Amino acid sequence: MKIEQIRNATLRIQYAGKHFLVDPFLGDKGSYPPFPNSARQDQNNPLSELPVSKEQLVEGIDALIITHLHMDHYDEAAKEFLPKHLPLFSQNEEDAQVLRNDGFTNVNVLGEDTSYEGISLIKTQGEHGRGEILKMAGLVCGVVFKHEDEKTLYVAGDTVWYAGVQQEIDAHQPEVIVLNAGDNQFLEGGSLVMGKEDVLQTHQAAPQATLIASHMEAVNHWTLSREELKAFAAEQGFSDKLHVPQDGEAFEF
Incomplete structure (x- = not known):
């Protein structure tokens, strides 16, 4: 298994001989307006360039996974650039229909027993925030990868820590x-994804697992920096179990 942090939640994952692109956010630096009602209103999104060209990014990709359709997980550049014939996995039929309308010809809906080339791709639950913000944030998912020749991988997606994440860890033992883990927020409504305390709770629930922090410092409403998260992990004694990659950095397991 090889996991490469691209930018924001975009990952390139090599797993059991297949290459997956997750949550493609491919626009040029500054090509979209900032998210409203949040920090850094003077900075357009994304805040950084891709670490590789779009052509390099999709070279050798076998399948796409899009956990939900928010702009920073699937943008106009992805819609225009990605090869439309690639197998694509989405969270539900509603998203799948949007993606079909965008021209993708092999769209599949993730479930509890989805399989691709012998790899189990298991849809997991998530909550994109807490309280009232959930109504605006909408549905999201994560995905668990399983194969007899690989370690079990859990890509949690845009979720905060809550009982559902504990349930997925208990069920799959990733x-x-x-x-x-960028603790992205609007000025009212609180965290939309995990912050440092959520990361700590995940570690406590799965102390033997290696954690990788994604979705950091790429869009204007982030509130937790890479350096702050690394310092917190050191203070709490789990820095040996946490990777906080820069864009373009990869890890093999």
Whole structure:
């Protein structure tokens, strides 16, 4: 297994001989307006360039996974650029229909027993915030990868820590967990994804697992920096179980 942090929640994952692109956010730096009612209203999104060209990014990709359709997980550049014939996995039929309308010809809906080339792709639950913000944030998912020749990987997606994440950890016993951990927020409504305390709770629930922090410092409403998260993990004694990659950095397991 190889996991490469691209930018924001975009990951390139090599797993059991297949290459997946997750949550493609492919626009040029500054090509979209800032998210409203949040920090850094003077900075357009994304805040950084891709670490590789779009052509390099999709080279060798076998399948796409789009956990939900928010702009920073699937944008106009992805819609225009990605090869439309690639197998694509979405969270529900509603998203799948949007993607079909965008021209993708092999769209599949993730479930509890989805399989691709011998790899189990299991849809997991998530909550994109807490309280009233959930009504605006909408439905999201994560995905667990399983194969007899690989460690179990849990890509949690845009979720905060809550009982559902505990349930997924208990059910699947993942050995590697990717967390969207930028503590992105609007000025009212609180966290939309995990912050440092959520990351700590995930570690406590799966102390043997290696954690990878994604979705950091790429869009204007982030509130938790990479350096702050690394310092917190050191203070709490789990920095040996946490990777906080820069864009373009990869890890093999």
